[in-house]
Amino acid sequence: xxxxxxxxxxxxxxxxxxxxxxxxxxxxxxxxxxxxxxxxxxxxxxxxxxxxxxxxxxxxxxxxxxxxxxxxxxxxxxxxxxxxxxxxxxxxxxxxxxxxxxxxxxxxxxxxxxxxxxxxxxxxxxxxxxxxxxxxxxxxxxxxxxxxxxxxxxxxxxxxxxxxxxxxxxxxxxxxxxxxxxxxxxxxxxxxxxxxxxxxxxxxxxxxxxxxxxxxxxxxxxxxxxxxxxxxxxxxxxxxxxxxxxxxxxxxxxxxxxxxxxxxxxxxxxxxxxxxxxxxxxxxxxxxxxxxxxxxxxxxxxxxxxxxxxxxxxxxxxxxxxxxxxxxxxxxxxxxxxxxxxxxxxxxxxxxxxxxxxxxxxxxxxxxxxxxxxxxxxxxxxxxxxxxxxxxxxxxxxxxxxxxxxxxxxxxxxxxxxxxxxxxxxxxxxxxxxxxxxxxxxxxxxxxxxxxxxxxxxxxxxxxxxxxxxxxxxxxxxxxxxxxxxxxxxxxxxxxxxxxxxxxxxxxxxxxxxxxxxxxxxx
Amino acid sequence: xxxxxxxxxxxxxxxxxxxxxxxxxxxxxxxxxxxxxxxxxxxxxxxxxxxxxxxxxxxxxxxxxxxxxxxxxxxxxxxxxxxxxxxxxxxxxxxxxxxxxxxxxxxxxxxxxxxxxxxxxxxxxxxxxxxxxxxxxxxxxxxxxxxxxxxxxxxxxxxxxxxxxxxxxxxxxxxxxxxxxxxxxxxxxxxxxxxxxxxxxxxxxxxxxxxxxxxxxxxxxxxxxxxxxxxxxxxxxxxxxxxxxxxxxxxxxxxxxxxxxxxxxxxxxxxxxxxxxxxxxxxxxxxxxxxxxxxxxxxxxxxxxxx
Numbered sequence: 001x002x003x004x005x006x007x008x009x010x011x012x013x014x015x016x017x018x019x020x021x022x023x024x025x026x027x028x029x030x031x032x033x034x035x036x037x038x039x040x041x042x043x044x045x046x047x048x049x050x051x052x053x054x055x056x057x058x059x060x061x062x063x064x065x066x067x068x069x070x071x072x073x074x075x076x077x078x079x080x081x082x083x084x085x086x087x088x089x090x091x092x093x094x095x096x097x098x099x100x101x102x103x104x105x106x107x108x109x110x111x112x113x114x115x116x117x118x119x120x121x122x123x124x125x126x127x128x129x130x131x132x133x134x135x136x137x138x139x140x141x142x143x144x145x146x147x148x149x150x151x152x153x154x155x156x157x158x159x160x161x162x163x164x165x166x167x168x169x170x171x172x173x174x175x176x177x178x179x180x181x182x183x184x185x186x187x188x189x190x191x192x193x194x195x196x197x198x199x200x201x202x203x204x205x206x207x208x209x210x211x212x213x214x215x216x217x218x219x220x221x222x223x224x225x226x227x228x229x230x231x232x233x234x235x236x237x238x239x240x241x242x243x244x245x246x247x248x249x250x251x252x253x254x255x256x257x258x259x260x261x262x263x264x265x266x267x268x269x270x271x272x273x274x275x276x277x278x279x280x281x282x283x284x285x286x287x288x289x290x291x292x293x294x295x296x297x298x299x300x301x302x303x304x305x306x307x308x309x310x311x312x313x314x315x316x317x318x319x320x321x322x323x324x325x326x327x328x329x330x331x332x333x334x335x336x337x338x339x340x341x342x343x344x345x346x347x348x349x350x351x352x353x354x355x356x357x358x359x360x361x362x363x364x365x366x367x368x369x370x371x372x373x374x375x376x377x378x379x380x381x382x383x384x385x386x387x388x389x390x391x392x393x394x395x396x397x398x399x400x401x402x403x404x405x406x407x408x409x410x411x412x413x414x415x416x417x418x419x420x421x422x423x424x425x426x427x428x429x430x431x432x433x434x435x436x437x438x439x440x441x442x443x444x445x446x447x448x449x450x451x452x453x454x455x456x457x458x459x460x461x462x463x464x465x466x467x468x469x470x471x472x473x474x475x476x477x478x479x480x481x482x483x484x485x486x487x488x489x490x491x492x493x494x495x496x497x498x499x500x501x502x503x504x505x506x507x508x509x510x511x512x513x514x515x516x517x518x519x520x521x522x523x
Numbered sequence: 524x525x526x527x528x529x530x531x532x533x534x535x536x537x538x539x540x541x542x543x544x545x546x547x548x549x550x551x552x553x554x555x556x557x558x559x560x561x562x563x564x565x566x567x568x569x570x571x572x573x574x575x576x577x578x579x580x581x582x583x584x585x586x587x588x589x590x591x592x593x594x595x596x597x598x599x600x601x602x603x604x605x606x607x608x609x610x611x612x613x614x615x616x617x618x619x620x621x622x623x624x625x626x627x628x629x630x631x632x633x634x635x636x637x638x639x640x641x642x643x644x645x646x647x648x649x650x651x652x653x654x655x656x657x658x659x660x661x662x663x664x665x666x667x668x669x670x671x672x673x674x675x676x677x678x679x680x681x682x683x684x685x686x687x688x689x690x691x692x693x694x695x696x697x698x699x700x701x702x703x704x705x706x707x708x709x710x711x712x713x714x715x716x717x718x719x720x721x722x723x724x725x726x727x728x729x730x731x732x733x734x735x736x737x738x739x740x741x742x743x744x745x746x747x748x749x750x751x752x753x754x755x756x757x758x759x760x761x762x763x764x765x766x767x768x769x770x771x772x773x774x775x776x777x778x779x780x781x782x783x784x785x786x787x788x789x790x791x792x793x794x795x796x797x798x799x800x801x802x803x804x805x806x807x808x809x810x811x812x813x814x815x816x817x818x819x820x821x822x823x824x825x826x827x828x829x830x
Contacts, residue, residue, distance in 0.1 A: 169725065174725045189651075280803075350803065
């Protein structure tokens with residue numbers, strides 16, 4: 001579909017639209033935004049990708065709130081926005097579109113703009129010691145200031161009744177994992193309610209994006225969620241590349257696919273192993289840990305970094321893979337695949353393991369869709385969503401592969417999705433390594449000059465789900481705001497629904513089957 | 524006689540860490556890992572005995588006293604069950620019911636100590652342990668009662684001596700009772716599919732949750748006692764159900780062979796436990812009672828066959 005057709009189909013007549021690359025943005029009256037979003041979301045079935053605010057008071061004199069909707073298969077984003085002129089309130093769309101809740105709460109917490117009509121405007125991510133009157137993403141907040149501590153208390157939702165008690169878990173856990181606090185209300189072993197409290201890893205990353213130099217911005221994006229270094233920085237680089245009209249060399253596109261898939265491979269193998277380990281199936285657990293290590297060592301050999309850091313660059317990549325190395329990699333991948341297949345075969349024949357995984361941590365399809373489920377958890381419910389196909393980027397449009405799908409939405413389904421995705425990653429890697437163009441150029445020579453007063457969106461399919469970066473520039477062509485949407489930010493809201501009526505000893509297993517990032521969520 | 528008795532007393536605490544080490548080593552091998560040395564548990568105990576401990580301000584005397592009690596009881600138990608010789612049959616403590624309730628005493632104090640400091644996980648562990656213990660006790664007593672009916676005595680040494688002279692054909696019910704015993708053994712010693720001895724996931728633990736608050740010397744005693752308990756169960760399994768090779772006389776010359784045979788039997792059972800832990804996943808908590816009822820029913824069938 002052409003952009004003019006898209007405008008005709010999705011955007012009401014009479015609105016002035018601005019087309020920049022793959023983004024169509026248009027200003028909407030504050031009072032119309034609810035209706036417009038509802039139409040895009042419900043009538044046209046577009047995906048809500050993120051909602052965020054921008055502070056442009058120094059530049060033009062207002063706050064703007066941007067709503068990003070993705071048009072599947074077209075790789076086009078519609079961005080209706082509203083302007084809050086001398087106002088600190090905006091109408092909430094959460095009442096109709098439930099998944100908007102987290103974004104609006106985040107705007108309230110970090111910008112101090114109130115979503116009117118939001119059912120529960122609790123602060124998120126920031127600690128109780130952070131004062132309610134200081135809003136860190138506003139331009140008048142200096143990132144180096146340390147506000148005075150206020151000692152507010154945190155109220156978790158409570159369940160009362162005979163025999164019901166609370167178990168507080170974390171934020172410090174028995175293993176070496178990220179911090180998060182979980183409050184279980186249980187009757188015996190059965191879980192009545194789970195309230196996770198996150199934010200312990202809040203690092204002010206989004207504010208830092210506004211301050212650091214461009215090279216450091218790329219490095220920062222690699223550290224948003226350490227296990228997804230490559231796909232995170234890829235999404236950021238894509239946003240900047242679209243903002244500065246840089247076309248990257250063919251070979252770099254293929255290399256980006258190779259590294260993305262290697263990252264997915266290492267993490268999926270790791271998760272498959274950990275799910276088995278948490279079910280107490282040690283054979284599978286230790287074998288997957290071994291295989292993951294082989295992939296990690298290949299990462300180090302190819303790029304000098306086990307987590308593929310320092311590879312992505314605006315305009316291309318910094319590391320090449322020679323033809324001899326590439327054929328060795330292909331051989332090694334074949335061996336890993338064969339080895340893994342054997343481990344999976346043995347594991348799948350263990351009835352005690354399969355019995356433990358199936359039916360555990362089942363999510364209701366409607367609840368999950370209302371929360372906007374993405375990634376592995378979504379595909380485990382049969383939702384066909386994969387940014388590699390929906391918003392094809394890098395060289396993915398030249399490759400043939402299937403989206404992994406399962407129906408049941410339980411731990412077993414999420415486990416199997418990962419296995420299927422490993423198979424498809426192997427297939428992709430094979431095609432890419434064989435089809436990589438021989439030219440030498442890895443990086444565009446064009447200087448990075450960002451368009452003024454513009455928007456750039458980068459979306460990639462990380463191994464957890466799609467990662468979205470929205471970059472907004474100001475009138476002098478500098479980055480004014482970077483909004484990071486890690487898939488964990490969405491899927492954390494679903495975890496608590498998959499656990500109701502399960503028993504306490506099953507929680508670690510269910511949690512592991514999602515394996516969400518704390519760092520990517522807390523930013 | 525006195526040398527044999529001294530050997531009987533120190534055997535269990537002396538080789539129980541080795542037994543744990545061997546199980547861990549075999550598990551590691553089965554999972555394509557190298558694993559720690561089989562003597563690692565001794566080094567761990569040594570390390571823990573040299574560490575300071577932190578005791579919660581809310582801990583009562585039960586918390587402080589329980590490790591000593593638990594450890595002493597395992598020593599007494601170790602001395603009063605047949606290991607390599609049957610000559611101590613006049614020992615009053617080696618009655619079947621005394622042994623079973625000494626084991627219950629261990630569980631009781633461990634569970635109390637778990638609740639004592641009032642941490643969420645200790646309570647969780649104790650509640651689970653008591654649920655399982657109540658269901659395990661029936662299977663344990665009845666599996667051993669099957670032997671007592673066979674031997675017309677509840678003294679463990681007499682049972683061992685009698686079973687070893689049993690003909691091959693009267694052995695079928697004993698195998699059933701052994702099946703029942705193995706299930707309860709796995710439950711009592713916090714092994715798969717009941718509990719994961721290697722886990723530190725706070726929400727799934729049973730035994731580890733109860734001892735979570737212990738550190739230093741008291742933790743060493745508890746760990747050692749847990750190893751003793753494991754060996755005691757292996758020894759009961761090996762010597763009550765398959766007592767061949769056990770020395771029937773007070774003759775010191777018979778001891779070495781009996782001792783070697785005992786160690787071989789323990790090794791076989793350890794391998795069994797390690798293979799089991801490597802080949803199955805942990806069961807869901809609410810499926811465990813089914814398994815324990817199976818144990819109970821197997822024992823009842825065994826008893827019916829014997830009577």
